[in-house]
Amino acid sequence: MPQRVEIDITEEMSGTRLDLVLSAALEDFSRSFIQKLFAQDGVMVNGSVCREKKRKAETGDKISLRIPEPRRLSAEAEDIPLDIVYEDESVLVVDKPAGMVVHPAAGNASGTLVNALLHHCGENLSSINGVIRPGIVHRIDKDTSGLLMVAKNDKAHGALSQQLAAHTITRRYRAIVYNNIKDGEGTIDAPIGRDPKNRLRNAVTDIHSKNAVTHYKVLERLGQFTFIEAALETGRTHQIRVHMAYIKHPLLGDALYGPAKHKAADKLHVKRQMLHAGVLGFTHPVTQAYMEFESPLPEDFRKVLRLLGSGVL
Numbered sequence: 001m002p003q004r005v006e007i008d009i010t011e012e013m014s015g016t017r018l019d020l021v022l023s024a025a026l027e028d029f030s031r032s033f034i035q036k037l038f039a040q041d042g043v044m045v046n047g048s049v050c051r052e053k054k055r056k057a058e059t060g061d062k063i064s065l066r067i068p069e070p071r072r073l074s075a076e077a078e079d080i081p082l083d084i085v086y087e088d089e090s091v092l093v094v095d096k097p098a099g100m101v102v103h104p105a106a107g108n109a110s111g112t113l114v115n116a117l118l119h120h121c122g123e124n125l126s127s128i129n130g131v132i133r134p135g136i137v138h139r140i141d142k143d144t145s146g147l148l149m150v151a152k153n154d155k156a157h158g159a160l161s162q163q164l165a166a167h168t169i170t171r172r173y174r175a176i177v178y179n180n181i182k183d184g185e186g187t188i189d190a191p192i193g194r195d196p197k198n199r200l201r202n203a204v205t206d207i208h209s210k211n212a213v214t215h216y217k218v219l220e221r222l223g224q225f226t227f228i229e230a231a232l233e234t235g236r237t238h239q240i241r242v243h244m245a246y247i248k249h250p251l252l253g254d255a256l257y258g259p260a261k262h263k264a265a266d267k268l269h270v271k272r273q274m275l276h277a278g279v280l281g282f283t284h285p286v287t288q289a290y291m292e293f294e295s296p297l298p299e300d301f302r303k304v305l306r307l308l309g310s311g312v313l
Contacts, residue, residue: 004064004065004066004067005064005065005067005199005200006062006063006064006065006198006199007021007022007025007062007063007064007065007198007199007200008060008061008062008063008197008198009021009057009058009059009060009061009062009063010059010197011059012258012259013057013059014056014057014058014059015056015057015058016056016057016255017053017054017055017056017057018038018043018045018050018052018053018054018055018056018057018063019031019034019035019038019053019054020255021057021063021255022034022037022043022063022065024255024256025198025200025201025256026065026200033108034053035053037065037066037067038050038051038052038053039051040068041066042065042066042067042068043063043064043065043066044063044064044065044066045061045062045063045064046061046062047062047064074104074131074132075103075104075112075114075115075118075131075132075134076110076115076118077115077118077119077122078110078111078115078116078118078119079116079119080111080115080116080119081116082094082113082116082117082120083095083096083097084120085147085293085295086291086293089124089152089153089286090151090152090153090155090156090284090285090286091149091150091151091152091156091160091284091285092117092121092135092149092150092152093147093148093149093150093280093293094113094117094147094148094150095145095146095147095295096113096140096144096145096146096147096148096277097145097298098142098143098144098145098272098298098300099142099143099272100112100113100142101113101142102114102136102139102140102142102148103132103133103136103139104132105132113136113148114132114133114134114135114136117134117135117150118134121135121152124152124153125150125151125152125153126151126152126153126154126156126157127154128151128154128157128158128161129157135150135151135152135157136150136151137149137150137151137157137160137161137164138164138169138235140277141238141241141273141275143253143272143273143275144173144272144273144275144276144277145275145276145277145295145298145301146173146276146277146278146280146295147277147278147279147280147293147294147295148277148280149280149282151285155285156285156286158285159283159285160282160285163282163283164235167233167234168282168283169235169280169281169282170231170279170280170281170282170292171231171232171235171277171279171280171281172229172230172231172232172278172279173229173230173231173232173240173275173276173277173278174219174227174228174229174230174275174276174278174297174301175227175228175229175230175240175244175251175273175274175275175276176222176225176226176227176228176251176252176253176274176301176304176305176308177225177226177228177244177249177250177251177252178224178225178248178249178250178251178252178258178259179224179225179226179248179249180221180223180224180225180226181216181218181221181226181228181249183218184217184218185215185216185217185218186215186216186217187213187214187215187216188212188213188214188215188216188243188244188246188247189211189212189213190204190212190243190246191204191205191206191209191210191211191212192204192205192209192210192212192236192237192238192239192242192243193205193206193207193208193209193210194207194208200256201238201242201256201257202236202237202238202242203242203246204242204243204246210234210236211234212234212236212239212242212243213232213233213234214230214231214232214233214234214239214240214243214244215230215231215233216228216229216230216231216244217229220305220309222305222308222309223308224264225252225264225308226249227305227308229278230244238256238257240275241254241256241257241273241275242257244257245257245258251273251274251275252264252265252268252270252273252274252304253265253270253271253272253273253274254273254275258273268304268307268308269303270304271300272300274301274304276295276297276298276301277295278294278295278296278297279292279293279294279295280292280293280295281293
């Protein structure tokens with residue numbers, strides 16, 4: 001059956017082209033997939049079919065999407081370069097670039113991290129998460145860069161999953177957020193579930209939610225923005241993005257949880273949310289030794305920090 005998705009346009013989204021709003025909301029779908037929805041009468045605005053992808057969204061608009069039933073997906077090996085930080089017979093740690101989807105989904109059937117892993121590892125990946133997520137123990141968003149651990153067999157996968165459940169995995173992120181955070185550090189302990197106003201987003205809510213805890217500390221104050229480190233105690237979808245928006249400090253470049261359009265982001269040439277998975281640590285499933293890895297900030301992130309540090313805004 002086709003999937004129906006409803007989106008209520010908020011004030012932050014108002015004035016932005018519909019196709020850009022949908023691209024931000026439907027993160028696992030390619031831009032070409034979004035364009036096809038318009039062409040195939042899959043987008044309705046306030047009850048009427050809309051083919052005008054450049055139409056500006058207005059506060060209060062109700063968007064209804066008819067997403068076709070996905071074809072049965074399979075993951076194929078593709079020769080895509082990988083930045084491998086560590087590898088042995090049980091685990092692999094990879095530094096994922098921003099813009100790469102972790103596993104295939106409708107609208108993104110190829111070019112993913114899984115396609116690259118299948119080419120690199122062959123059959124030496126865990127099977128616990130099925131044929132389109134082989135080896136994937138956890139994930140980071142398409143436009144988040146940084147470190148991911150991959151299980152090369154089911155025993156390793158089980159051990160790493162247990163560590164995730166026990167909150168013993170070290171995951172520290174670097175982020176640039178809007179506004180000046182007054183306190184030097186803090187903890188956000190607020191449950192996360194589906195946003196009742198937009199089923200494509202998550203939100204802090206008491207309805208069908210799970211506990212979520214994020215610790216943060218200020219690294220540098222940069223005028224209208226703050227450079228922070230955020231550490232995950234739990235690992236909910238979009239957790240850092242949801243929690244920082246909840247305390248009125250959304251991530252720079254995050255069109256889903258922050259301003260859909262912002263002059264500062266345009267001036268800084270920001271094309272994605274400024275979020276980088278910089279530190280990953282876990283206990284090796286075989287040797288039982290604790291291992292920790294660090295990824296340097298990518299160039300686009302460092303460029304934004306340089307611009308902010310130079311007082312460009």
